[in-house]
Amino acid sequence: MSKLNILAICGSTRAQSTNLSLIKAIKHLFLEQLEIEIYSGLSELPHFNPDLNDTKEVSLFKDKIKAASGVLICTPEYAMGVPGSLKNALDWTVASMEFSQKPVLLITASSSGEKAHTSLLETLKVIEAIIPEECQLLISYAKTKIKNDEITDDITHSKVVTAVNAFTSLLHQE
Numbered sequence: 368m369s370k371l372n373i374l375a376i377c378g379s380t381r382a383q384s385t386n387l388s389l390i391k392a393i394k395h396l397f398l399e400q401l402e403i404e405i406y407s408g409l410s411e412l413p414h415f416n417p418d419l420n421d422t423k424e425v426s427l428f429k430d431k432i433k434a435a436s437g438v439l440i441c442t443p444e445y446a447m448g449v450p451g452s453l454k455n456a457l458d459w460t461v462a463s464m465e466f467s468q469k470p471v472l473l474i475t476a477s478s479s480g481e482k483a484h485t486s487l488l489e490t491l492k493v494i495e496a497i498i499p500e501e502c503q504l505l506i507s508y509a510k511t512k513i514k515n516d517e518i519t520d521d522i523t524h525s526k527v528v529t530a531v532n533a534f535t536s537l538l539h540q541e
């Protein structure tokens with residue numbers, strides 16, 4: 368079976384991000400099944416403004432979403448909400464609907480994360496992403512569970528594998 372092509376978006380732009388580490392761990396764990404491209408352009412997207420035409424960076428971002436079989440989003444929570452750079456990226460897709468009917472796996476990995484997780488689910492539903500309950504995972508106290516591109520906590524490891532397997536099954540049904 369050919370590998371599924373996944374675009375991974377990290378909601379943190381920090382070099383030592385736990386969420387980036389989590390994406391790399393998933394990439395390694397599912398090397399046989401998934402071709403995961405880690406999107407690196409979040410910081411280059413301009414501030415969303417509906418008056419503006421898409422820049423080169425925005426068009427590239429949209430093309431990558433369109434080309435992917437599914438999108439993996441891993442993000443922290445900042446100040447009880449979704450990190451601004453991630454929300455900004457999603458806002459660029461609202462009118463053009465690149466996420467419509469696109470399977471998404473959302474993992475919020477943060478100190479707490481509940482508010483960002485709930486808020487992101489609302490946004491993803493409004494932009495018509497396919498995001499069943501099995502493809503939604505909240506990992507609190509994330510820094511104690513993910514280190515050096517590995518999921519070090521056994522229960523979290525198992526939950527991540529279960530969620531990615533559910534996502535993979537969903538992608539095969541599409």
Ligand SMILES: Cc1cc2nc3c(=O)[nH]c(=O)nc-3n(C[C@H](O)[C@H](O)[C@H](O)COP(=O)(O)O)c2cc1C
Nearest residue numbers: 379381384385386443444445446447477478479480
């Ligand atoms: C300015 C700031 C605000 C934060 N606010 C929250 C918050 O409201 N809720 C939460 O769960 N974590 C919060 N955190 C903690 C981050 O979620 C945590 O450091 C997380 O590991 C960052 O993700 P990263 O390691 O992928 O960069 C905050 C961190 C910073 C720097």
